[in-house]
Amino acid sequence: MTPLMLSFLALVCITCGSALVMLWTKNILHAALAMFMTMLGLAGLYVLAYADVMAVSHLMIYVGGVLILILFGIMLTNQNSRGDKDQNNLVTEESSRVVPMLIGLAIFAGLVFILARGNFGGIEIADPNSKLSFVGVSLLTEYAMPFELVGIYLLIALIGSTYIAKHDE
Amino acid sequence: MMNNEIPLLLFLWAAACLFAIGFSMLILKRNAIFVLMGIELMLNAANLNLIAFSRQDTTNQGLLLGIFVLVVGVCEMAVALALVIQAYRQFQHIDLGRFKSRN
Numbered sequence: 001m002t003p004l005m006l007s008f009l010a011l012v013c014i015t016c017g018s019a020l021v022m023l024w025t026k027n028i029l030h031a032a033l034a035m036f037m038t039m040l041g042l043a044g045l046y047v048l049a050y051a052d053v054m055a056v057s058h059l060m061i062y063v064g065g066v067l068i069l070i071l072f073g074i075m076l077t078n079q080n081s082r083g084d085k086d087q088n089n090l091v092t093e094e095s096s097r098v099v100p101m102l103i104g105l106a107i108f109a110g111l112v113f114i115l116a117r118g119n120f121g122g123i124e125i126a127d128p129n130s131k132l133s134f135v136g137v138s139l140l141t142e143y144a145m146p147f148e149l150v151g152i153y154l155l156i157a158l159i160g161s162t163y164i165a166k167h168d169e
Numbered sequence: 170m171m172n173n174e175i176p177l178l179l180f181l182w183a184a185a186c187l188f189a190i191g192f193s194m195l196i197l198k199r200n201a202i203f204v205l206m207g208i209e210l211m212l213n214a215a216n217l218n219l220i221a222f223s224r225q226d227t228t229n230q231g232l233l234l235g236i237f238v239l240v241v242g243v244c245e246m247a248v249a250l251a252l253v254i255q256a257y258r259q260f261q262h263i264d265l266g267r268f269k270s271r272n
Contacts, residue, residue: 008175012183019190019210028202035206038187042213045183048175051220051232054239061239066209066246073202073250077257092200093264104193111185120177126227134229135236143233150240157244161251167258 008048015041023101026091028074032067039063050128053135180221187214201253201263205246212242 018037025031039062046055079092139147191210198204216235223231257263 004175008179012179016183016186016190019187022206022210023190023194023197028200031203031206035209038210039213042217045180045217046220049180049217049220049224051223051235054220054232054235057236057239061243062209065243069246069250070202070206073205073253076254077202077263078261079200079263092198092203093266094198094200094203095196095266097197100193100197103196104189107192108185108189111188112182115178115181115185124225125174126225126229131229131232135232138229138233139236146237150237154240154244157248161247164248165251165254 004048008045011041011044011048014038015045023104026094028079028092029090032070032074035070036063036067039067050125051131053131177221177225181218184214184217184221187211187217199264199266201256201265202250204265205249205253208249209242209246212238212245216242 015038018034018041021034022031022038025034039058042062043055043059046052046058074090079090188211191207191214194207194210195204198207216238219231219235219238223229223235253263256268260268
């Protein structure tokens with residue numbers, strides 16, 4: 001049991017445990033907190049997969065951006081679906097728990113079964129060093145066109161979402 | 170040195186676990202924001218697969234595709250939350266089981 005493996009197991013426990021908390025809880029604010037822990041664990045997993053650039057950008061975008069968006073969404077809407085507008089108790093409705101969890105378990109078992117049949121060969125790590133300069137150079141040379149396109153896509157999505165969320169009477 | 174590395178299969182198992190949890194959130198919850206969180210989990214599971222395979226690739230194409238997937242995920246989240254807020258204005262709730270079209 002190497003230290004690398006131990007840290008991997010700890011990060012997987014954080015990630016999947018927080019995801020299970022997200023699945024189990026009914027309080028939407030607790031789910032947002034668990035999503036924060038999930039994203040932290042995922043960033044750690046990216047570091048262990050030698051993708052440090054991806055880990056840092058994942059932390060910045062998900063913890064700094066998407067989670068804040070979700071918190072704004074929670075605050076701007078009322079989770080109480082009974083039409084009681086006086087208080088927002090943050091506890092949400094859900095369907096029966098047994099069948100969706102069985103379906104999820106079946107999907108997990110099926111994926112593990114398929115992965116066990118596959119042959120992925122040995123581990124030949126291509127480059128265990130930092131990928132920062134590689135990502136910077138290839139985003140501006142080989143992948144310059146998709147990079148610009150994704151920038152335009154982001155602009156369109158942001159303008160569109162502000163237009164959709166506009167309060168028009 | 171190389172024997173100490175984490176096997177690829179463990180990364181794939183973790184991603185499969187995340188995907189299954191995300192999918193069961195998608196069909197279990199009735200709150201729209203919860204459903205969006207489930208979609209995010211599934212997207213991140215796919216991204217973890219890309220990064221894990223990119224570890225053994227000399228050209229690192231999975232890493233670059235993962236960065237673009239990240240941007241697309243953020244766009245999806247922004248538009249979807251705007252839609253949720255607009256639906257809340259229309260119906261005064263965001264319970265997906267109670268949405269009905271007015272005809």
